[in-house]
Amino acid sequence: MHLDDRLFSDKKLYLPLLAAVLLLPWVPMGLAGPYVLRVATLTLVYMVLALGLNVVPGFTGLLDLGYVGFFGLGAYTAGLLTVHYQWSIWLVLPLAVMNGVFWGVLRGAPTLRLGDDYFAIVTFGFSELIILVIRNELWLTRGPMGVPGIARPDFCGAVLDQPWQAYYLILFFLLLVLWVVVRIRSSRLGRAWFAIREDEIAAECVGVNVANYKIIAFALSAAIGALAGAFYARWFRFVHPDMFKFWESILILCLIVFGGMGSISGALLGAFILIPLTEVLRIVLPDSLSNARYLLFGLLIVCMMRWRPAGLLPVEKE
Amino acid sequence: MLTAIFEQSSLFLQQLVNGITLGSIYALIAVGYTMVYGVIQLINFAHGEIYMLGAFLGFSLLSGFFGFGLPFGLAVAVSVVVCALAGVLLDIVAYRPLRRAPRLAALITAIGMSIFLQNLALLIWGGQIQSFPQHTIPPFLGEPALLLGDVVVSWLQVVILTTAIFLMLALHLIVHYSRIGRAMRAIAQDKTAASLMGVDVDRVVSYTFALGSGLGGAAGILVGLYYNAVYPTMGYFAGIKAFAAAVLGGIGSIPGAILGGGILGLAEVFGGGYISSSYSNGIAYAVMILVILVKPTGLFGRQQRDKA
Numbered sequence: 001m002h003l004d005d006r007l008f009s010d011k012k013l014y015l016p017l018l019a020a021v022l023l024l025p026w027v028p029m030g031l032a033g034p035y036v037l038r039v040a041t042l043t044l045v046y047m048v049l050a051l052g053l054n055v056v057p058g059f060t061g062l063l064d065l066g067y068v069g070f071f072g073l074g075a076y077t078a079g080l081l082t083v084h085y086q087w088s089i090w091l092v093l094p095l096a097v098m099n100g101v102f103w104g105v106l107r108g109a110p111t112l113r114l115g116d117d118y119f120a121i122v123t124f125g126f127s128e129l130i131i132l133v134i135r136n137e138l139w140l141t142r143g144p145m146g147v148p149g150i151a152r153p154d155f156c157g158a159v160l161d162q163p164w165q166a167y168y169l170i171l172f173f174l175l176l177v178l179w180v181v182v183r184i185r186s187s188r189l190g191r192a193w194f195a196i197r198e199d200e201i202a203a204e205c206v207g208v209n210v211a212n213y214k215i216i217a218f219a220l221s222a223a224i225g226a227l228a229g230a231f232y233a234r235w236f237r238f239v240h241p242d243m244f245k246f247w248e249s250i251l252i253l254c255l256i257v258f259g260g261m262g263s264i265s266g267a268l269l270g271a272f273i274l275i276p277l278t279e280v281l282r283i284v285l286p287d288s289l290s291n292a293r294y295l296l297f298g299l300l301i302v303c304m305m306r307w308r309p310a311g312l313l314p315v316e317k318e
Numbered sequence: 319m320l321t322a323i324f325e326q327s328s329l330f331l332q333q334l335v336n337g338i339t340l341g342s343i344y345a346l347i348a349v350g351y352t353m354v355y356g357v358i359q360l361i362n363f364a365h366g367e368i369y370m371l372g373a374f375l376g377f378s379l380l381s382g383f384f385g386f387g388l389p390f391g392l393a394v395a396v397s398v399v400v401c402a403l404a405g406v407l408l409d410i411v412a413y414r415p416l417r418r419a420p421r422l423a424a425l426i427t428a429i430g431m432s433i434f435l436q437n438l439a440l441l442i443w444g445g446q447i448q449s450f451p452q453h454t455i456p457p458f459l460g461e462p463a464l465l466l467g468d469v470v471v472s473w474l475q476v477v478i479l480t481t482a483i484f485l486m487l488a489l490h491l492i493v494h495y496s497r498i499g500r501a502m503r504a505i506a507q508d509k510t511a512a513s514l515m516g517v518d519v520d521r522v523v524s525y526t527f528a529l530g531s532g533l534g535g536a537a538g539i540l541v542g543l544y545y546n547a548v549y550p551t552m553g554y555f556a557g558i559k560a561f562a563a564a565v566l567g568g569i570g571s572i573p574g575a576i577l578g579g580g581i582l583g584l585a586e587v588f589g590g591g592y593i594s595s596s597y598s599n600g601i602a603y604a605v606m607i608l609v610i611l612v613k614p615t616g617l618f619g620r621q622q623r624d625k626a
Contacts, residue, residue, distance in 0.1 A: 063422055065429070110611045116421055117361050118610050121565070125603040128558075132603070136596045246554075250433060257426060292441040298434030305427045306415055 003265040003313060007182050021171060025164035037163045041235065043275040044170045045228050050255040050267035051177050052224025057253070058262035058315075059190065060217045061197030063120040066127025067252050070100050070222045072244030074229025076134055079147045079239045089153040089234050096230035097223045103130070104222025105215055112211050127249065135241040146240035153234045166235050173231060177224055181264055184220075193217055197262070247294060251278075254297045257304050260311025269313055328468040333591050334584070339475045339544070341583020342482035346537035347560030348567070348575035349489065350405075350530030356506040356570035357526045359421065363428040364408055365534055366557020367435035372401045372535025373542035373552060374443055380454040383443075390456055398535045405531025406524045414520065432557075439550040449546045459543070478540045485533055486576060493572060498525050506570065555599060559586070562606035568619025577617060 006013050029036050049071060056064040077096040081087055107126050111119050134141045141147065153160045153169055160166055184190050192213045195203035204210050233239050255274055259266025274297075281293045304311065347369055354362045375397035379388045388396065412431050416424045464471035493499040501522045504512040513519045541556065542548045563582045567574025582602060590598035609616055 057422075061422070063425060114610065114614070117359075117425055118614060120425060121361070121561070122607050122610055125607045129600060129603050129607075132597065132600045136594075247433070250429060253426070253429075289441070291445060292437040294433050295437035295441065298430045298432070298437060301430030302412055302427050302434065305419070305423045305430070306412075309419065309423050 002315070004182065004185060004263060004315075007265065008179065025167055034163055037167055039276055039279045041163070041167045041170055042279070043271055044167070044174050045232055045235075046252065046255060046275045047268050047271040048170070048174050048177050048224060048228040048231075049252050050259070050271045051174075051181050051264065052221050052228065053252050054256050054262065054264065054267045055181065055193075055217050055221040055224070058256060058267070059185070059193040059197060060214060061116075062214075063116055064123045064221070065120045065246075065249055065253070066123035066125070066130075067221075067225055068244045068246070068248040069123075069127025069130040070104065070225030071229040071232070071248065072127075072131055072134060072239075072241075073103060074100050074226030075233040075239045075244070076141060076147070076229075077226070078230035079150045079233035080141065082150050082234065083147055086151065089230070090155075092234075093227065093230045096226045100222040100226025100229075101219045104218045107222075108215055108218030112214055124246070124249075128246065131241055131244050134244070141241075144241060146238060147233075148238050150233055150237045150239070152237065153231070170231055170235070173227060177227070178264070178268075180220075185264065189213065189216065250301075251294075251297060254301055256311075257301055258311060260314045262315040263311060263313045266311050266313035266315075270311075328466075329591075331466065331469045333587050335469065335471050335475065337584035337587035338580065339478050339583070340587060341580035342479050343537050343541055343544070343579075344556075344560050344563045344583050345576040345579025346482055346485065346533045346540075347556060348563040348579045349486070349572055350534040351561050351564040352567070352569055352572060352575040353502075353526050353530045355564070356572075357502060357523055358413070358417070358509075360413060360424050361428060361561070362408075362413075362530075363425075363557070364412075364431040364435055365530065366553035366560070367432050367439070368401050368405055368408070368531045368553070369534040369538040369541075369556055369560075370439060370550065370553030371404055371435070372397050372538030373548045374439055374538075374550075375400055375535070376539035376542055377448060377450060377548045378443075381448075381451050387454065390454065394536075394539055397539055398532050401535025401538070402528040402532035405527040405534070408531075409523060409527045414523075432553075436550050436553065443548075443550065445550060447547045447549045449548070450543065455543065474543060478544060481536065481540065485536060489529065489533070489572065492529065498522060502526055558606075559599075559602040562602040562609075565606050566609050566616055568616030571616070571618040574616055574618035 003013075008014060024040055025037055049067070052070075053064060053067045056062055074096040077099045078089075078092045081092045081095060082089075107123070111122050114122065135143050137143065138145075151159075153166060155165075155169075160169060192203070192208045195206070195208050196210055196213060200210060251274075255270035256263075256267045257270075258274060259268070259270030278293060281296070282290050285293060347365070350365050350368070351362060354360060354365070376393055378384055379393035379396060380390065381387065387393075408431060412427050413424055416427055459472070459474040459477065461473055462470045463473045463476045493502060501512065501517045502525070504515070504517055505519055505522055509519060537556075538553075541552070559582060560579065563578035564575045565578070566581060567576070567578030582605060585601050585605065586598050589601045
């Protein structure tokens with residue numbers, strides 16, 4: 001049985017993992033405590049992103065090079081609504097997700113007939129356009145000044161201002177997203193996606209409505225990206241166009257390539273290893289080298305494709 | 319009234335000159351994308367980085383970054399040759415092992431190489447914008463070659479344009495009248511059939527990378543001189559614009575890439591001048607997306623056969 005199927009059914013697997021992530025904020029770590037918790041929260045954000053991106057290249061086999069567009073869209077939607085109207089995160093977040101779905105479908109609909117490399121280029125161009133609009137429409141987004149002073153997340157009227165509270169909040173979202181993708185993976189919808197991934201024409205011939213199922217994948221993927229963005233904006237309390245550069249898309253892609261495209265546990269493992277690693281590199285390397293740490297990601301992608309294209313936790317071939 | 323019209327038209331002419339210069343550079347880069355795509359159906363994302371490498375090599379050889387300086391012409395020639403070799407090496411190390419792998423694997427590898435090379439340049443040369451030392455550039459390049467009223471055509475623009483035209487003509491002759499060019503066209507039509515006819519596919523692909531990368535490196539030096547700025551991310555935007563040009567012209571078609579480069583250069587200069595300069599990069603993205611969605615074969619592209 002594949003690891004992905006056991007995530008929610010094998011008690012021996014999920015109980016220790018769940019205990020570990022739940023107890024993390026209470027492990028005494030002295031002065032390093034707040035920092036470790038910050039990195040852990042960031043790692044969970046990237047786990048959500050990796051799961052969301054995985055839906056399109058991993059499940060349907062179409063390379064998405066613009067995932068950061070939805071991350072940025074969610075972050076800016078949530079950030080601006082919060083700054084202007086002081087709404088609760090529980091209202092802002094669904095709105096950000098809906099905005100993500102809207103653009104995800106709008107982007108996806110014209111690309112249905114495109115082959116793999118043209119699809120990749122359109123996704124890339126689309127996300128660059130989103131970020132370009134964010135950077136230039138000062139009346140809406142304040143452009144390169146960024147949006148500072150976004151309120152922290154809240155729950156039942158109380159502000160979640162402790163680091164562990166934000167950690168538990170993103171953990172809740174991660175488990176929600178994880179549950180959704182694991183359930184979908186073994187549903188009729190998931191099987192349709194895998195059929196499209198393996199052979200689109202064959203899938204169409206046996207009656208899979210390729211267009212509909214692709215649109216659902218785009219919508220779900222965009223929704224998850226926007227969700228992560230909305231949380232990120234409320235947690236980091238600042239958004240800026242430079243936070244959503246093309247390299248972020250590649251970093252998220254790197255997470256799922258490393259873990260294994262299409263593999264849910266692989267996406268989690270990829271984020272679990274690589275995100276703390278980037279943070280460690282940022283500290284360990286001198287300034288001149290730390291700017292070039294993406295060099296390792298480039299090399300990692302190339303080496304994975306060369307020697308282990310299915311990733312660390314590959315999806316088994318049926 | 320008359321002077322106003324004259325001023326308008328001289329602005330227009332100046333933009334036209336600048337647009338054609340920029341377009342000829344995009345065309346030089348776009349040819350590299352389109353040739354590689356024509357032969358192995360791979361979008362070589364790292365091509366923009368080869369162009370960046372050309373600019374940095376030119377800069378380093380002229381300014382004595384490596385401890386010695388070369389005269390102008392020699393520095394340009396050495397950089398172009400090194401870029402051509404770098405392109406061949408890139409193919410052998412990164413892409414050749416994946417020739418039989420799914421296309422997605424090669425595409426992801428190309429992106430990985432692009433990031434790797436860009437950050438390698440960051441590591442070697444640093445992130446700040448560098449400019450060519452004044453004494454290393456032949457002084458006549460900065461002077462006007464042609465003055466038509468207010469319209470200035472600098473010698474550098476003339477050099478860029480003539481170099482581009484010369485290189486394109488050379489490329490045309492190689493592709494259409496040489497043995498290796500015939501082999502390239504044969505592989506582009508049908509790789510299996512060509513190899514059955516005795517064409518050494520790997521060797522021809524190496525030549526393709528060498529030609530494309532050499533042109534890309536030449537474009538890098540020309541742009542480095544034109545804007546007098548060299549920096550590690552310069553290959554990123556130029557690469558995208560050139561790719562958009564290749565798509566516009568019909569990917570796989572060399573005349574298409576040249577025409578596409580010209581159109582995109584003009585669109586960028588006029589769009590930046592008359593519509594909005596902050597969206598000048600956006601024009602390339604928009605053109606690219608629209609062409610792919612509306613007419614994926616571009617202006618001159620061939621219809622791709624679907625897998626049966």
